[in-house]
Amino acid sequence: xxxxxxxxxxxxxxxxxxxxxxxxxxxxxxxxxxxxxxxxxxxxxxxxxxxxxxxxxxxxxxxxxxxxxxxxxxxxxxxxxxxxxxxxxxxxxxxxxxxxxxxxxxxxxxxxxxxxxxxxxxxxxxxxxxxxxxxxxxxxxxxxxxxxxxxx
Amino acid sequence: xxxxxxxxxxxxxxxxxxxxxxxxxxxxxxxxxxxxxxxxxxxxxxxxxxxxxxxxxxxxxxxxxxxxxxxxxxxxxxxxxxxxxxxxxxxxxxxxxxxxxxxxxxxxxxxxxxxxxxxxxxxxxxxxxxxxxxxxxxxxxxxxxxxxxxxx
DNA sequence: CCATATTTGTAGCCTGTGCTACATTTTAGC
DNA sequence: GCTAAAATGTAGCACAGGCTACAAATATGG
Ligand SMILES: [Mn+2]
Ligand SMILES: [Mn+2]
Ligand SMILES: [Mn+2]
Ligand SMILES: [Mn+2]
Numbered sequence: 001x002x003x004x005x006x007x008x009x010x011x012x013x014x015x016x017x018x019x020x021x022x023x024x025x026x027x028x029x030x031x032x033x034x035x036x037x038x039x040x041x042x043x044x045x046x047x048x049x050x051x052x053x054x055x056x057x058x059x060x061x062x063x064x065x066x067x068x069x070x071x072x073x074x075x076x077x078x079x080x081x082x083x084x085x086x087x088x089x090x091x092x093x094x095x096x097x098x099x100x101x102x103x104x105x106x107x108x109x110x111x112x113x114x115x116x117x118x119x120x121x122x123x124x125x126x127x128x129x130x131x132x133x134x135x136x137x138x139x140x141x142x143x144x145x146x147x148x149x150x151x152x
Numbered sequence: 153x154x155x156x157x158x159x160x161x162x163x164x165x166x167x168x169x170x171x172x173x174x175x176x177x178x179x180x181x182x183x184x185x186x187x188x189x190x191x192x193x194x195x196x197x198x199x200x201x202x203x204x205x206x207x208x209x210x211x212x213x214x215x216x217x218x219x220x221x222x223x224x225x226x227x228x229x230x231x232x233x234x235x236x237x238x239x240x241x242x243x244x245x246x247x248x249x250x251x252x253x254x255x256x257x258x259x260x261x262x263x264x265x266x267x268x269x270x271x272x273x274x275x276x277x278x279x280x281x282x283x284x285x286x287x288x289x290x291x292x293x294x295x296x297x298x299x300x301x302x303x304x
Numbered sequence: 305c306c307a308t309a310t311t312t313g314t315a316g317c318c319t320g321t322g323c324t325a326c327a328t329t330t331t332a333g334c
Numbered sequence: 335g336c337t338a339a340a341a342t343g344t345a346g347c348a349c350a351g352g353c354t355a356c357a358a359a360t361a362t363g364g
Binding site for chain 2: 319320321322323324328329330
């Protein structure tokens, strides 16, 4: 017992809540894209398989596996080996918020005259940085312009 | 000579252009924030010191150091130990593009009625996902609304 | 049913972004 | 000029997100 710390492990306070800032934000962006896509795959094809996710996300199935493990630790998905991935209640909720935000951003960009393809591409990234207030400004603008009923 | 590969190093083709997709994008976002801030610090205070960057970015000076090393490898900055960080020509160019994009996004959000503080926060993230086409749609909208002359 | 194709899982590597601890260099004050 | 404070650098750790190679399980076609 009483293993001597291997040198640099010193004191190291418990790292209160993950690395901060950008790193965490980026990790969260990826989580949202996953739950959103899982929900979509389940809705349209009945199942969310690792291979499908990988193809759609443009990464290998290995990357998907590791991310799914992380999402499971975070309580967003429920996965068993060789089975379709399921969303937890929290995951479902998050996916719906994400989807709504995503659609609003896309419609908003289109209403500005941005071509559809570009709107979809840009929305994929922008959606993660649009706060509640900005989102409602987008909705208000859509209403003013009478373009497409804002989703929800 | 002829060191035997340590086991898993096998063939490993040269990995054509870095890990792909999101990871790279995120890394690029951070690079843009750095060059933008370096330019701003030089413009307003005459120098970009590690400690200033750290404070402004909300990270430790260690993180800043490592990132600066990466930017130097990438040819965006020119840094010598214990000296203010300088931008290369490429870095300056990039910082100007970033700054312009940043300002347009902020003005655009404000023109929608988003409160200043929120506009700045959201722009900090959104700016990295606004394509050329979307940016010009923002500019066009600003012109239509006659709000502030669009930067540049 | 069984052989083969496909899908999924796992081991182990790299890089980037974060950190603490500690060493070194510069800068400021006296 | 010299000491103390501040700034900068470095070692080494954690973890997320990439990957290739290979192993195991599941699906599919005959
Ligand atoms: Mn997205
Ligand atoms: Mn982003
Ligand atoms: Mn930014
Ligand atoms: Mn910016």
